[in-house]
Amino acid sequence: MKRACGILLPVFSLPGSYGIGCFSVKAYEFVDMLKAAEQTYWQILPLGPTGFGDSPYQSFSTFAGNPYFIDLDELIHQGYLTQGEVDSRSWGQDARLVDYGKMWENRDSLLRTAFDRFREAIRNEPGWNPGVPAASPDAAADFPHRLTRAAYEKARAELPEGTKEYCLYRAIKNAHGGKSWMEWEDPLRRREPAALGRFCGEHADEVEFGEWKQIVFLRQWNRLHSYAAAHGVKIIGDLPIYVAPDSAEAWAHPELFQMDAGGRPDKVAGCPPDYFSPDGQMWGNPLYDWDYLKKTDYAWWMKRLEYAFSIYDYVRIDHFRAFDEYYAIPAGDQNARNGAWEKGPGMDFFRAVKKHFEKEHEELPVIAEDLGLLTPSVLKLVEDTGFPGMKVLEFAYDSDSRNLYLPHNYIRNCVAYTGTHDNEPLMSWIRSQNGEIRLHMIRYQGSEHTPENELYWDCIRTVLASIADTVIIPMWDYLGAGPEARINAPSSAQGNWRWRMVPGEFSDNLTWHCSMLAKIYGRERAAAVEVPEENAADRAEQ
DSSP states (O other): OOSEEEEEOOGGGSOOSTTSOOSSHHHHHHHHHHHHTTOOEEEOOOOSOBOTTOOTTSBSOSSOOOGGGSOHHHHHHTTSSOHHHHHTSOOOSOTTBOOHHHHHHHHHHHHHHHHHHHHHHHHTOSSOOOSOTTOOSOHHHHSTTOOOHHHHHHHHHHSOHHHHHHHHHHHHHHHTTTOOGGGSOHHHHTTOHHHHHHHHHHSHHHHHHHHHHHHHHHHHHHHHHHHHHHTTOEEEEEEOSSOOSSSHHHHHOGGGBOBOTTSOBSEEEEEOOOSSOTTOEEEEEEOBOHHHHHHTTTHHHHHHHHHHHHHOSEEEETTGGGGTEEEEEETTOSSSTTOEEEEOOTHHHHHHHHHHTTTTOSSOOEEEOOOSOOOHHHHHHHHHHTOOEEEEGGGSSSSOTTOTTSGGGOOSSEEEESOOTTSOOHHHHHHHSOHHHHHHHHHHHTOTTSOGGGHHHHHHHHHHTSSOSEEEEEHHHHTTOOGGGOOOOTTOSSSOSOBOOOTTSSOHHHHHHHHHHHHHTTOOOOOOOOOOHHHHHHHHHO
16 A cells, blocks of 8 residues: 555445435545545445444345445436435434434335336336336436346346345345344254245245345445546445354354354354453354364355455455454353453465465455554564554553554554544544643644644644555544544444534535645545446446
């Protein structure tokens, strides 16, 4: 990664209509603003479908996309929905916050209506009228990006195996009232071929509906991704190391995990007790059977990374330290006190990864999330892989000059942040510090004469001025936002993953300010790359 900078903003935090940020025109406008602000990177959070708690790190599948991000306006323009149908739904009272209850009530039913009209349309090719009042019969001119029957069937056939497994899993889950796969009747829970065949025959429409949503998601995302590439903006995606206990992967491939004969976890993931959490943290994710995975040359992981590399330019691997050692807690325990550290696959895994991808990638586009307890073996693993690790300024001022998060201790091969999605917004963090830490920060940054309400700019400048090749600043930090903008409080199960920008906040003045700082510190945006010819028409229509 060359010397450059970027902005962290989850897709759900984009401004726009219908209650949640999505792949709408606002996403394209954000890319335009990144380009104008001389930013090379847009970092996002995982794009997978979310379950209870709405966390993108507890997804129903690592091979699927979140249908909440599908742009409803595009479905209106294609004639599959009407403006009135979409406007008649309630999307929440606060434009600042995602109301996931409203998303659950309204999004999927509208997508089902669009899917039914889509199938009617492809049955009536070449000319069609889906019966939508706003639609015109001459569809080819009026409905950009509309899928033909042939293109649709081709897209269905080309869906990754893991995506198809998710669509079947989700159809079965819906048929069981949303229950976890561990509560299904044995034949389906154990994936007996006769039971699966019978279910697919009886629920073919529901399975296909899931596949259609994934096709629409991928087409919209790939178009946005191509648009970003054409404007010199690279996407940094996020890959949670674990899968959720209630996920398509845990159901379809129990052999990958430490599970008993009944398909239930023997041990689960978490963190040990510490000063902040006396009982530790119980995450509940199933742990990998690394011995089995090694015997397969880590085949499932290779497919997982292939999918990630296909939709992102760079992949940040969350909780990277678990490749060195992972914390294993006996399943059924009420807290994490009885857990123990166990050895992960270490460098053997990454040698296999590099060999698998050596033809496509001279250097793997991976960022290691190496935060938390950094033992010598973890630090050596990050060094041996050659992947850039992470430095976070909010962790820098609570000790002495040897603190690894102080900018004078950075190395070039790292990605530096003021904070992450798990941290307090910078301005909120500054105001919450005690006098000693605050004084240390002010003296380090030379901020003695900076008014308090502008201290966040000194923090941003300090990181941008560092030797780190890459700097990512969260959007809420550039806005000087307070505690209301916190994306996730790890100690709280409620109220997370909700904050959104409102239209106009990424203003021309802020764009100029970001551009000015990027130029001062030698982090100007890379020149736009040449986009393949087949994407040019899509961009023009968008």
